[in-house]
Amino acid sequence: MKTVGIQIDGNKMTIGVIEKYDDGNMELSELSRRLELLNHLDNTEVRNFKDELYSALDIIGATRIAYVARNPKGQKSASPLSFKLEGILQLYPGLEVESFWPATTSAFYKKNNYKDLKKYKYQDKALRLATYLIEND
Numbered sequence: 001m002k003t004v005g006i007q008i009d010g011n012k013m014t015i016g017v018i019e020k021y022d023d024g025n026m027e028l029s030e031l032s033r034r035l036e037l038l039n040h041l042d043n044t045e046v047r048n049f050k051d052e053l054y055s056a057l058d059i060i061g062a063t064r065i066a067y068v069a070r071n072p073k074g075q076k077s078a079s080p081l082s083f084k085l086e087g088i089l090q091l092y093p094g095l096e097v098e099s100f101w102p103a104t105t106s107a108f109y110k111k112n113n114y115k116d117l118k119k120y121k122y123q124d125k126a127l128r129l130a131t132y133l134i135e136n137d
Contacts (some may be wrong), residue, residue, distance in 0.1 A: 001022075002017055002019050003062055003134045004057065004062040005131070005132070006068070011036055012088070015126065016032070016123050017029035017060055018131055018134055026083050026117065029076075031060045037049045038108045041082060046088075047132075055061065057092055064098070065098070067097065068125050105128050105129055
């Protein structure tokens with residue numbers, strides 16, 4: 001079983017893929033990656049980003065996909081560009097895309113051990129969400 005946790009930050013999208021095997025072991029998939037939209041005003045760039053994202057999600061073949069929700073307003077609000085990326089993600093035709101607030105995963109990890117599977121620090125939130133999805137499937 002593969003699950004995908006996604007963190008959107010500005011013009012970057014981190015895709016964390018966790019694979020859980022029948023014996024209960026979990027590992028970070030080599031299909032985890034980071035995508036970046038360089039110029040959000042160029043229609044060709046936006047379409048290429050969408051195609052690259054959807055292609056990656058098709059190849060992963062996850063059973064569940066979710067992203068870390070962000071505040072739309074207030075002092076710690078997310079960038080408007082990140083919501084453009086969120087919209088592209090939500091329109092993915094292959095599977096229903098869920099959203100979870102960071103507090104949901106934080107509460108889960110206060111009560112449960114977290115096996116840190118990340119290779120890079122930037123993968124942390126995406127992989128924590130993917131692990132949460134697997135453990136709560």
